[in-house]
Amino acid sequence: xDLKIAWWNCHxxxxxxxxxxxxxxxxxxxxxxxxxxxxxxxxxxxxVNEENSLKLQRQILVAxxxxxxxxxxxxxxxxxxxxxxxxxxxxxxxxxxxxxxxEAVDLNAKADVTDKYLKVGKKLGFRLCNAIDLxxxxxxxxxxxxxxxxxxxxTEIGQQLGGYVGDIYEGDPDALIVICGDFNxxxxxRSIQMGLKASRDISYVMARPNALFNPFWRxxxxxxxxxxxxLPAGTCSTGDSQHMTNWRTFDQxxxxxxxxxxxxRFVGNGVEILSTFNVAGNALTWxxxxxxxxxxxxxxxxx
Numbered sequence: 001x002d003l004k005i006a007w008w009n010c011h012x013x014x015x016x017x018x019x020x021x022x023x024x025x026x027x028x029x030x031x032x033x034x035x036x037x038x039x040x041x042x043x044x045x046x047x048v049n050e051e052n053s054l055k056l057q058r059q060i061l062v063a064x065x066x067x068x069x070x071x072x073x074x075x076x077x078x079x080x081x082x083x084x085x086x087x088x089x090x091x092x093x094x095x096x097x098x099x100x101x102x103e104a105v106d107l108n109a110k111a112d113v114t115d116k117y118l119k120v121g122k123k124l125g126f127r128l129c130n131a132i133d134l135x136x137x138x139x140x141x142x143x144x145x146x147x148x149x150x151x152x153x154x155t156e157i158g159q160q161l162g163g164y165v166g167d168i169y170e171g172d173p174d175a176l177i178v179i180c181g182d183f184n185x186x187x188x189x190r191s192i193q194m195g196l197k198a199s200r201d202i203s204y205v206m207a208r209p210n211a212l213f214n215p216f217w218r219x220x221x222x223x224x225x226x227x228x229x230x231l232p233a234g235t236c237s238t239g240d241s242q243h244m245t246n247w248r249t250f251d252q253x254x255x256x257x258x259x260x261x262x263x264x265r266f267v268g269n270g271v272e273i274l275s276t277f278n279v280a281g282n283a284l285t286w287x288x289x290x291x292x293x294x295x296x297x298x299x300x301x302x303x
Contacts, residue, residue, distance in 0.1 A: 001129055002267065002300040005136075006040045006274070007180040007253055009236070011290035013049040015086035015140065024052060028289055029059045031277050032092065035294060036060075036073060042126075043092040044180050046140040047290075053077035053090040060092070072096045078104045078122055078138065089122055089138045101125040101133070107164050111156050117142075118157045121181060123164065132176065132301075135168055135256075137161070139181025141191075154185060158195020165196075165256070169210060176264075177256035179212070182236075182292065186249050187217045198254045209257040215271045215297070216252040235273055236292040253297040267298040 012022050035043055048056075057075035064070040078089035087106070102125035109118045121139035128134050139161070147153050161179070168175045185191045192198050192214065199205050200217035220234065234247025253271060258264070274294040275286070286293070 001131075001303065002039075002041075002298070003128060003134075004038070004040050004042075004296065004298050005178055005180065005253060006035055006043045006294055006296040007045075007182075007251055008035075008043065008294035009046050009140070009182040009251060009290060009292035011047050011292065012052045013088060014047050015088040017084050017086075021049075024055050024059075025289075029056070029063075031289065031294075032056065033060070033063055033070065034277050035274065035296075036070065036092070038296075040092075040296065041094045041097055042136065044136070044138050045090045045092070046138065046182055047088050048077070048079065048090040049088065050077045050079045053079065056090070056092070076100075078124075080106070085117065085119075087119075087122055088140060091136075091138075093126075097129060098134075099127045099130070101127050107137070107161065109160050111153055114153070116147075116153055118153070118160050120157055120160050120164070121179075133172070135175060135177045137164070137177065137179045137181075139179065139183060141181065141183045141185065143184050149185075149189070154189070154191040155195040158191040162196050165212065166210070169256075173209065174258045174262065175256055176258045177212075178297070179254040180252070180295075180297075182251050184250050187214050187220060187252060192252070192254075196254070202260055205257050206260050212254050212256060213260060214252060214254045215266070216249055216254075216295070219271060219273055219295075220249045235295055237287075251292055251295050253295060255297070259299060263302045264299055265302065267300050269298075271295065271297045 053075050060070050060073055072094050073092055074095045075092050080087045105123045107120040107123055111118055119142050121137050123137045126134045141157055198212040198214040200214055205211045205213045234249045235251035236248055238248050
C-alpha cells in the first residue's frame, strides 16, 4: 500500500484582498497533470480560490476524455474568507483510493494575551484504501512581513498546531498525520522545531512518539561544491539579500511518528522538490508560474 502526497503554493490567488489574481494557464494545468501522472494520490494546494478549484476540476475532466486515468481525481475547494482573513486551500485527490471522512476543520486561533490572529491551518480526515485512517493538515502561515522571523508569535502558531496534533494523539497514539504547508519558516526555525516539536532525527522521534518528524531538513540544500549544480537549494526563491541566500525551504511535509513504524517506510528519496517539468516537449520557465516549487513525499506500508 503506497501513499504519495504533494504540496504546492501555486501562486494563483494570494490570501490578500489586494492581491493580483493570476491566470490558470495551459502550462499550469500541464504541471498538475504531470504530478498526477507521477502517481500523486493527494495534491494539496495553496493560493487558490474557489473559482480556481472549479476551473481545475473542469480541466481535469477535459483531460479525462482522452486519458481515462484522470477520471479518478476529484478537486475540492477548501477556500474560505471572513473579512480580510483568507484560507486559500484546495486539494486534488484520487477518490478511488482516498475517501474523505470529515469536513475541513478550521484550526485558526487567537494568541493568548495579545489576541493576535494565528493562521494555523485546516484539518480534514481521509480513509486510505478503505483500511487506514489518515489526518491531513494544510498550512499557509503568515508571511515574515506580517510577523517577523524572530517574533515569538510565530512560535505560538507552531504551539497551537502542536496542540491540535496532541488532540489527535489522545484519540489514537499511532495516528497517521500529514502536515503540509508553506510555513514561511524553515525546518530549523524555532516555530517549527520548538513550537510544533518537529525533529530532523528519526531515532529521536521513535523514542518520543509525540514528536513529529520533518524530513525536509535534507532539502535545505546548497550548491554542489564541485559541479556547481544541485538547484534548487530550497523550495522558493527570495530576492531579500539579508538572509544570505537566494533560496528558502518554506514548503515542507511533516509526519507523525506513526509513519516511522507499523510497516511504513519511505520510498526512493522519500521527499523531493519537483523542479523539472517538460510541457509539450519544452522546458518550462518556472518563474512564469510561481516563486515556489512543488514538493512531494513518497511512502509505502509493507504488509
